[in-house]
Amino acid sequence: MAQKPKIPQGTRDFSPVEVAKRSYIMNTIRQQFQLFGFHPIETPSFENSDTLLGKYGEEGDRLIFKILNSGDKVKKADLKALEEGNLAKFSNSLSEKALRYDLTVPFARYVVQHQNEIEFPFKRYQIQPVWRADRPQKGRFREFYQCDADVVGSNSLWQEVGFVQLYDTVFTKLNLEGVTIKMNNRKILSGIAEVIGASDKLIDFTVALDKLDKIGEEGVKKEMLSKGISEEALLKVQPLFNFTGTATEKITQLRELLANSEEGLKGVNELQFILEAIDAMPLSTAKLDLDVTLARGLNYYTGAIFEVAAPENVKMGSIGGGGRYDDLTGVFGLKNMSGVGISFGLDRIYLVLEELNLFPATVTQDTKALFINFGDKEGLYCMKAIQKLRAQNIISELYPDASKMKKQMGHANKRNIPYVILAGTSEIENETFTLKNMTEGTQQEVNFDQLVDILK
Numbered sequence: 001m002a003q004k005p006k007i008p009q010g011t012r013d014f015s016p017v018e019v020a021k022r023s024y025i026m027n028t029i030r031q032q033f034q035l036f037g038f039h040p041i042e043t044p045s046f047e048n049s050d051t052l053l054g055k056y057g058e059e060g061d062r063l064i065f066k067i068l069n070s071g072d073k074v075k076k077a078d079l080k081a082l083e084e085g086n087l088a089k090f091s092n093s094l095s096e097k098a099l100r101y102d103l104t105v106p107f108a109r110y111v112v113q114h115q116n117e118i119e120f121p122f123k124r125y126q127i128q129p130v131w132r133a134d135r136p137q138k139g140r141f142r143e144f145y146q147c148d149a150d151v152v153g154s155n156s157l158w159q160e161v162g163f164v165q166l167y168d169t170v171f172t173k174l175n176l177e178g179v180t181i182k183m184n185n186r187k188i189l190s191g192i193a194e195v196i197g198a199s200d201k202l203i204d205f206t207v208a209l210d211k212l213d214k215i216g217e218e219g220v221k222k223e224m225l226s227k228g229i230s231e232e233a234l235l236k237v238q239p240l241f242n243f244t245g246t247a248t249e250k251i252t253q254l255r256e257l258l259a260n261s262e263e264g265l266k267g268v269n270e271l272q273f274i275l276e277a278i279d280a281m282p283l284s285t286a287k288l289d290l291d292v293t294l295a296r297g298l299n300y301y302t303g304a305i306f307e308v309a310a311p312e313n314v315k316m317g318s319i320g321g322g323g324r325y326d327d328l329t330g331v332f333g334l335k336n337m338s339g340v341g342i343s344f345g346l347d348r349i350y351l352v353l354e355e356l357n358l359f360p361a362t363v364t365q366d367t368k369a370l371f372i373n374f375g376d377k378e379g380l381y382c383m384k385a386i387q388k389l390r391a392q393n394i395i396s397e398l399y400p401d402a403s404k405m406k407k408q409m410g411h412a413n414k415r416n417i418p419y420v421i422l423a424g425t426s427e428i429e430n431e432t433f434t435l436k437n438m439t440e441g442t443q444q445e446v447n448f449d450q451l452v453d454i455l456k
Contacts, residue, residue: 010134010142017364022145022350024363025174026127029147029344032170033125036162038149041124043106049098055105055331057203063132065142066095099131103148104328104341111152111339112332120153120337127346140317141347148322150341152329157270160304160324161277163342167308167320168283170344175358178311179286179319184294185271186301186323188254191264195257196236198229205229209240210295217241240292247275247290254292270303302326306342310352319348368455369396369419369435370412372405381428382421385448394455396421412438419455 081090204227258264303324310316322342329337371382422434436443
């Protein structure tokens with residue numbers, strides 16, 4: 001007996017119902033992207049390895065799926081590196097291309113490559129799959145979609161304000177209440193590292209801090225110590241683990257903590273601008289919160305950092321995130337091009353909506369009426385009606401085979417089709433149809449106009 005085929009771990013097949021629900025989320029997000037003035041682009045599923053490597057930090061680089069060279073390019077393998085035990089160098093020599101890890105770095109590459117064709121500031125959105133060699137778990141997959149919106153070519157903090165509003169608008173349209181938009185600033189994190197004497201350990205500091213919700217305060221401290229951050233520095237950073245109060249109170253505490261850091265105070269001022277703007281234009285559904293432990297361990301963030309938390313009654317990781325990245329296009333040769341963007345986690349949003357039963361019933365609307373097939377003559381009569389119904393956006397179809405009535409009716413029941421239509425010799429002569437309501441078990445003879453009215 002042949003072994004049943006399987007799909008790779010961390011990937012999924014999607015049923016028609018699941019695709020319909022995913023499309024509902026993507027279409028909702030896409031409509032709001034367009035409403036906010038963003039334009040769509042698409043980039044290849046894989047990039048040159050040197051485009052991606054070094055942009056996500058050491059941990060991110062380890063999660064990039066590399067594509068093995070083929071043909072004569074295999075000869076480029078660095079066998080000397082293998083003999084010396086340098087597996088990273090050997091691995092890189094076997095691969096010149098890699099699946100994209102996110103949509104932001106490919107977007108930066110796109111901007112640099114097409115800079116002479118783009119009108120800046122440039123607002124783009126992108127809804128495409130990405131790949132990460134991560135350990136699969138609930139809400140975390142190796143292949144998943146990201147829904148990104150970015151602006152490049154503007155330093156204005158009004159862009160950050162707009163992105164907070166965009167998050168709120170999308171979740172309002174999805175009827176998802178209780179969402180929290182967490183916000184921090186990379187300059188604040190740099191300032192904290194400065195005042196505790198750990199500026200040279202900034203990356204290690206932020207990567208460890210970003211794990212607070214996963215490994216707890218003691219776990220974070222243990223990791224910081226293992227990276228060479230001193231006990232004295234940890235004592236100075238202790239207030240971070242006990243930051244409470246309103247956003248205004250947190251801003252005051254930050255000003256005190258970062259009084260001797262010019263960079264840190266810049267970050268505080270930027271956060272205050274965004275908070276005051278949103279206070280003047282209250283959000284509809286989401287809550288905006290200042291989280292000083294939010295780090296999002298990606299190297300390219302330089303200003304505001306965002307992360308969206310699902311409602312508290314749902315156990316789920318972040319369902320969105322983003323931030324400002326002043327230096328990202330610089331690594332590709334285009335200097336002084338500030339950017340800021342956010343991403344929606346489609347797969348996790350799906351799981352949240354499913355758990356809270358928030359998908360509208362109409363999302364999975366299928367065939368409205370199935371015409372019973374009694375033979376070729378009757379089939380042609382039905383197909384003429386179906387053609388007219390489809391012209392009025394009524395989903396209908398003819399059962400393909402002239403099978404027994406019981407089989408055709410059973411097919412309609414299994415697919416939850418609400419109406420079955422019968423047309424035999426009598427109906428054809430009278431130019432009518434017998435319409436059976438499968439839910440109520442009733443039936444009536446109607447003409448075509450009456451049929452349209454009922455099905456609509």
